[in-house]
Amino acid sequence: MSSTSRPLAYVHSRTAVLRNENIDTDRIIPARFLTTTERTGLGKHCFEDWRYAADGSDDPAFPLNQPQARGCSILVAGRNFGCGSSREHAPWALLDYGIRAVISSEIADIFRGNALKNGLVAIVISEAEHRWLLDNPGVELRIDIAEGTIRLPDGGVVRFDLDAFSRHCLLNGVDQLGFLLQQQADIAAYEQRTEEAA
Secondary structure, three states: OOOOOOOOOEEEEEEEEEOOOOOEHHHHOOHHHOOOOOOOOOHHHOOHHHHEOOOOOEOOOOHHHOHHHOOOOEEEEOOOEOEOOOOOHHHHHHHHHOOOEEEEOOEOHHHHHHHHHOOOEEEEOOHHHHHHHHHOOOOEEEEEOOOOEEEOOOOOEEEOOOOHHHHHHHHHOOOHHHHHHHOHHHHHHHHHHHHHHO
8 A cells, every 4th residue: 555654643742933934845945955756865955055054064043953943843834835846855855854744824735735645734724823823932732633623732722624635645644546545446346347237
């Protein structure tokens, strides 16, 4: 069976925040690192041109290099995250870096589609909810994929939309091919009925 990753029902983590708007896919993973078709190994180049100083050391000014962002698997990003050219390498890089979910008030459609197909939860919420998360970095959130909810530290709940197919694939850890392979018995039965009717 083809799988994108392990089944994912929940993401429970503190948040790391990148307030910048219009973070494009070239910012997420620069084009010079697109020579591979492997999904692993790209995390070290995620946000490459922001993360590192000229001498190759971590730039302490970059928000994800700060101690409070270490180990966070939920990224709250500025509006219009993932815009620019279409490249599956962008969600691959984020996943390999350790990000399991991205939350914003606006996520580019092609990036969001690629992210969901690859097991990265891409969540769009209202401007007001987004602003609160941007202003409160490091809060602990619990994302429930099946229910389509984000539980806040005070017990409040934010709801988000997720199409049924993406939800199924995330919960079962499969991609589009994996989904089709799960239907093999039904496909074979249909073909058998078609042959018999001919």
